[in-house]
Amino acid sequence: MSDIEKMITAVIRREGGYVNHPADRGGPTNYGISQNALSHHLGRSASQSDVEQLDQAVAREIYRQTYYLAPGLDQLPELIQEFAFDSAVNHGPKQAVLFVQRSCNLLGAKPPLREDGLMGDNTRRAAKTAAQRFSARLVRTLLAERRNFYFKLVEAKPSQQVFLKGWLNRLAEFDDGDTRIV
Known part of the structure; x- marks a missing residue:
């Protein structure tokens, strides 16, 4: 397992599964992926149901691309x-x-x-x-x-x-x- 895969696994452990806490400014999340982040990834408006049904493999790809590679954290x-x-x-x-x-x-x-x-x-x-x-x-x-x-x-x-x-x-x-x- 690569270092980024280990980091993603740790983040998913910290974030947990589906949550929709009323005080959470990020709204509904699954594996820590917000509805807004999922919408951006999908190129369309994600529904609450989309967030609830988010596949962990998709969450991992969003983390790798959007939160690690795109901002240059790998450097x-x-x-x-x-x-x-x-x-x-x-x-x-x-x-x-x-x-x-x-x-x-x-x-x-x-x-x-x-x-x-x-x-x-x-x-x-x-x-x-x-x-x-x-x-x-x-x-x-x-x-x-x-x-x-x-x-x-x-x-x-x-x-x-x-x-x-x-x-x-x-x-x-x-x-x-x-x-x-x-």
Whole structure:
């Protein structure tokens, strides 16, 4: 099984099957694939029934293409690929790249990265340098950025509080003990 297949399997485990929680801004999801993401993949408006009946193989293809290859996460250092991929699934690819860009800037990227959520040559180089030079510190910085994002999200939209514990548990899966979140 390739690394991306292992990452997808882990995401599907985290996401579970069909869910339609009234407070979930993504609406109905299956294997973590929202109705909107499925609509985009199908090239037509997906129904709630389409989401409920989503085949796991289709979900895996959406993850591979839309959340890993299209945003260029496959070009990030291996150290942070799974974190970035999971972030893309949970928050969208642009936000995942923003986490990387902000973290690299906090670690002193030269030149500083434009925080635009797009994977360009400068972002790839800065992430590679940060992974080589800072390793665990880069991971801690990414964890803190995502953790802060969750808290800001709940602050801005209190209805999302119901998901906070689960999000923090999800984030804790990326904390190997050497990268403890403060």
